[in-house]
Amino acid sequence: MELSDGLLLQVSSGEQWCSRWKHPVEESDRSTSPSVLRSVASSWKDGLLNRKRPFVGRCCYSCSPQSWEQLFNPSIPSLGLRNVIYINETHTRVETAILKSAADVESVKPGYEYKAVNKVKQKARSVLQEMVANISPAFIRLTGWVLLRLFNGFFWSIQIHKGQLEMVKKAATEQNVPMIFLPVHKSHIDYLLITLILFCHNIKAPHIAAGNNLSIPVLSVLIRKLGGFFIRRRMEETEDGKKDVLYRSLLHSYVEELMKQQQFLEVYLEGTRSRSGKPSTARAGMLSIVVDTLCTGAIGDVLVVPVGISYDRIIEGNYNSEQLGKPKKNESWWGIACGVFRMLRKNYGCVRVDFNQPFSLKEYLDTQRNRHLPPPLSLENTLMPTIISEQPELFEGQEEEQADRELPEEIYRRQLINNLAKHVLFTANKSSSIMSTHIVACLLLYRHRQGVVLSKLVEDFFNMKEEILSRDFDLGFSGNSEDVVMRALHLLENCINVTSSPSGNGEFTIAPGQTVPALFELNFYSNCLFHVFISDAVIACSILSLQRELKLESNSHNLNEDPYVFPLGQERLIRKAAGLAHFLTNEVAVAPPCQTIYQVFHDAVTRLIQYGVLYVAEEDQEELSPSPAEEPWPKKFSEPLSWRSDEEDEDSDFGEEQRDRYLKVSASAEHQEFFLFLQRLLSPVLEAYSGAAIFVHSLSEPMSESDFTQKLFRYLLTRTERGVAAYGESATHYLVKNTVKTFKELGVLKERKDNKVTTLELSSTFIPQANRNKLLQYILGFSLL
Numbered sequence: 001m002e003l004s005d006g007l008l009l010q011v012s013s014g015e016q017w018c019s020r021w022k023h024p025v026e027e028s029d030r031s032t033s034p035s036v037l038r039s040v041a042s043s044w045k046d047g048l049l050n051r052k053r054p055f056v057g058r059c060c061y062s063c064s065p066q067s068w069e070q071l072f073n074p075s076i077p078s079l080g081l082r083n084v085i086y087i088n089e090t091h092t093r094v095e096t097a098i099l100k101s102a103a104d105v106e107s108v109k110p111g112y113e114y115k116a117v118n119k120v121k122q123k124a125r126s127v128l129q130e131m132v133a134n135i136s137p138a139f140i141r142l143t144g145w146v147l148l149r150l151f152n153g154f155f156w157s158i159q160i161h162k163g164q165l166e167m168v169k170k171a172a173t174e175q176n177v178p179m180i181f182l183p184v185h186k187s188h189i190d191y192l193l194i195t196l197i198l199f200c201h202n203i204k205a206p207h208i209a210a211g212n213n214l215s216i217p218v219l220s221v222l223i224r225k226l227g228g229f230f231i232r233r234r235m236e237e238t239e240d241g242k243k244d245v246l247y248r249s250l251l252h253s254y255v256e257e258l259m260k261q262q263q264f265l266e267v268y269l270e271g272t273r274s275r276s277g278k279p280s281t282a283r284a285g286m287l288s289i290v291v292d293t294l295c296t297g298a299i300g301d302v303l304v305v306p307v308g309i310s311y312d313r314i315i316e317g318n319y320n321s322e323q324l325g326k327p328k329k330n331e332s333w334w335g336i337a338c339g340v341f342r343m344l345r346k347n348y349g350c351v352r353v354d355f356n357q358p359f360s361l362k363e364y365l366d367t368q369r370n371r372h373l374p375p376p377l378s379l380e381n382t383l384m385p386t387i388i389s390e391q392p393e394l395f396e397g398q399e400e401e402q403a404d405r406e407l408p409e410e411i412y413r414r415q416l417i418n419n420l421a422k423h424v425l426f427t428a429n430k431s432s433s434i435m436s437t438h439i440v441a442c443l444l445l446y447r448h449r450q451g452v453v454l455s456k457l458v459e460d461f462f463n464m465k466e467e468i469l470s471r472d473f474d475l476g477f478s479g480n481s482e483d484v485v486m487r488a489l490h491l492l493e494n495c496i497n498v499t500s501s502p503s504g505n506g507e508f509t510i511a512p513g514q515t516v517p518a519l520f521e522l523n524f525y526s527n528c529l530f531h532v533f534i535s536d537a538v539i540a541c542s543i544l545s546l547q548r549e550l551k552l553e554s555n556s557h558n559l560n561e562d563p564y565v566f567p568l569g570q571e572r573l574i575r576k577a578a579g580l581a582h583f584l585t586n587e588v589a590v591a592p593p594c595q596t597i598y599q600v601f602h603d604a605v606t607r608l609i610q611y612g613v614l615y616v617a618e619e620d621q622e623e624l625s626p627s628p629a630e631e632p633w634p635k636k637f638s639e640p641l642s643w644r645s646d647e648e649d650e651d652s653d654f655g656e657e658q659r660d661r662y663l664k665v666s667a668s669a670e671h672q673e674f675f676l677f678l679q680r681l682l683s684p685v686l687e688a689y690s691g692a693a694i695f696v697h698s699l700s701e702p703m704s705e706s707d708f709t710q711k712l713f714r715y716l717l718t719r720t721e722r723g724v725a726a727y728g729e730s731a732t733h734y735l736v737k738n739t740v741k742t743f744k745e746l747g748v749l750k751e752r753k754d755n756k757v758t759t760l761e762l763s764s765t766f767i768p769q770a771n772r773n774k775l776l777q778y779i780l781g782f783s784l785l
């Protein structure tokens with residue numbers, strides 16, 4: 001069986017690292033206690049044998065029920081994994097259709113009836129020349145041959161699920177429609193892998209929208225032959241800053257033409273590699289072209305395939321230089337050469353690529369038409385009344401009006417496409433497997449920040465892996481947890497500290513490195529599983545905030561009083577969590593646009609009750625009515641990251657009885673530990689945002705956005721460097737940028753654009769210091785700090 005073959009290979013290739021860690025030459029007399037590890041490991045085996053792996057990547061039943069039925073059959077999940085590295089070259093076959101299509105692509109004629117001027121035509125030709133792909137299957141095959149050999153050298157395995165590929169292949173061969181692959185973007189290796197995997201499975205190579213930063217001499221020719229076509233990463237590139245109508249229409253025509261010829265497309269919605277480990281916000285311009293092409297009837301349908309990609313370790317290693325505020329280096333041959341050299345010197349562990357079930361875009365759009373699409377709500381309108389509670393009525397009437405009103409056509413279209421992009425990215429991220437390095441980094445940062453002995457780390461690794469599987473996320477590794485942890489530690493070796501245990505029992509103690517780059521790097525890998533626990537983490541932090549509020553409301557002056565004694569109204573708790581989820585909108589999506597936020601947090605509370613972390617306290621219900629400040633629940637939370645849908649209101653699952661229940665936090669040490677872990681997961685983010693809330697106090701006069709961002713970054717980094725920050729990773733540059741974005745959307749900062757320079761100043765609401773304090777208190781309320 002291929003899976004077991006793959007496992008054998010991984011375990012054997014990892015063994016050298018395990019033995020190095022277990023028996024380092026210089027410390028052979030202080031080896032770990034194998035008896036401890038053996039006893040832990042043997043108890044896992046039962047779990048491993050019993051646990052069925054989830055099959056990830058089904059499309060959304062709610063948005064595309066017909067697609068959900070199609071292409072899938074019950075035998076698909078059992079097809080198991082395959083290591084791409086070991087695919088025999090004879091499995092590939094030249095797609096003759098690609099040659100023909102590529103030749104046709106060359107002759108695309110742009111439609112510029114309205115600008116029938118020779119000069120413009122000439123310009124159009126040169127733009128097109130710079131843009132278009134020129135696929136050469138022979139060259140792809142040659143590159144594939146080279147890549148397989150290279151990848152064999154620096155990856156332990158490249159895993160794909162055969163069932164997922166089966167569905168994609170069936171769609172590619174049986175349904176005569178174009179397909180669009182929409183992957184998450186983690187590394188420059190992403191697009192190499194996807195073309196390689198598709199080509200190896202006899203699925204035609206996609207045309208890939210490549211940022212024109214990659215258009216460097218010679219490389220651009222190669223990229224075109226491999227399927228890349230170049231797009232501007234920002235549409236506006238005319239000198240006067242106006243819309244470049246010619247460029248837009250050329251791009252539109254080119255993409256439309258590709259789809260008419262039933263070519264496959266690949267678009268990286270984030271438009272950049274993730275610098276945080278979490279998906280970046282989706283940009284919908286390319287997707288809007290696809291949707292328009294379908295809506296104008298130029299094509300009958302498009303199949304959409306979200307793709308998840310996970311690396312044990314990205315080839316780029318880390319983005320520390322950029323996270324430390326240095327500008328990104330432009331792409332160059334020198335950079336590529338250094339990258340290849342780096343690759344050849346190191347092993348990068350395992351990679352997993354998850355192709356989701358293709359779904360019909362037409363079906364998706366039809367389903368949305370039958371749903372009420374609420375207007376886009378600004379963070380300012382949603383959250384300001386909660387933060388500055390004195391003025392709730394300022395926004396409420398406005399909101400009610402807006403939610404019911406029919407959207408103007410253009411706003412409706414934008415909202416529809418934005419939701420599609422968010423949905424796809426959410427799905428692609430959800431299907432991305434969790435790797436061993438992600439778990440180890442997360443455990444070290446948020447469970448054992450002071451260090452942990454190896455046997456305990458292995459035990460916790462096992463528990464977390466089981467927890468992840470039980471939440472229907474898949475893992476990108478298999479085998480004995482002890483070996484897997486050893487390999488992960490090896491891959492993370494430059495950001496961890498290993499010392500022999502002070503207790504002198506021969507065990508090693510592993511701790512996260514305390515340098516700024518080490519913390520940043522671990523944070524990147526840990527963030528790759530942020531989404532697995534996010535709803536529980538938001539609930540855990542909201543409980544903290546609510547407990548503090550209740551304590552104030554009860555006028556308790558006993559500071560030593562256990563904050564967990566107060567029963568919490570479930571409704572009020574979920575409202576709090578909804579607020580925090582909105583506040584963190586630039587950090588993480590807790591739900592796809594088709595799901596209600598109420599459902600997500602209700603599920604999280606139910607899960608925590610099942611775990612015993614929360615329990616239902618029946619008593620005192622009458623006395624603890626929700627705080628008047630939060631009543632009535634305004635319609636503003638209803639959608640899109642919505643509170644509760646109409647259907648749910650009618651659904652008996654969410655009856656009054658459940659809504660009004662009161663909860664308490666378990667006092668058991670084990671539960672408290674898990675609870676603390678959840679709160680710590682969000683701590684770096686909350687520390688960055690509270691740091692920014694403190695920093696805005698110093699904004700006495702307008703400042704350019706870049707200066708403000710830079711100063712805020714320096715402020716947070718100094719806190720980290722001086723050891724003032726509880727979580728040094730709170731100073732990562734991506735968090736700084738997100739806080740500025742959030743504060744603008746929240747209406748804390750007002751922006752003005754003068755001559756292409758964006759200036760920031762405090763909004764009138766936040767000029768009074770009291771309101772800035774309220775913002776800070778709001779954030780700190782959720783925080784452990």
Ligand SMILES: CCCCCCCCCCCCCCCCCC(=O)SCCNC(=O)CCNC(=O)[C@H](O)C(C)(C)COP(=O)(O)OP(=O)(O)OC[C@H]1O[C@@H](n2cnc3c(N)ncnc32)[C@H](O)[C@@H]1OP(=O)(O)O
Pocket residue numbers: 140141143144145147191192193195196197199200208209210211214223226227228231232233234235236243267268269270271272283284285286287288413414415417418
């Ligand atoms: C065996 C084989 C082995 C061999 C294998 C080898 C294979 C190797 C292949 C080689 C490939 C090499 C390189 C590939 C690299 C891929 C990764 C990248 O480059 S990633 C980087 C490249 N990829 C990407 O960046 C893709 C993602 N980015 C995008 O799609 C961006 O939108 C953009 C880049 C197109 C423009 O960005 P921007 O200037 O910020 O503008 P906006 O977005 O704000 O809007 C622009 C306009 O779009 C419209 N519109 C927008 N939203 C909506 C909406 N919701 N509703 C409706 N319409 C919407 C609207 O018209 C709007 O204009 P306006 O009316 O507002 O004036």
Ligand SMILES: O=P(O)(O)OC[C@H](O)CO
Pocket residue numbers: 188210211212213214271272273274
């Ligand atoms: O992550 P970036 O911003 O360097 O962009 C990566 C893309 O693959 C190139 O356009």
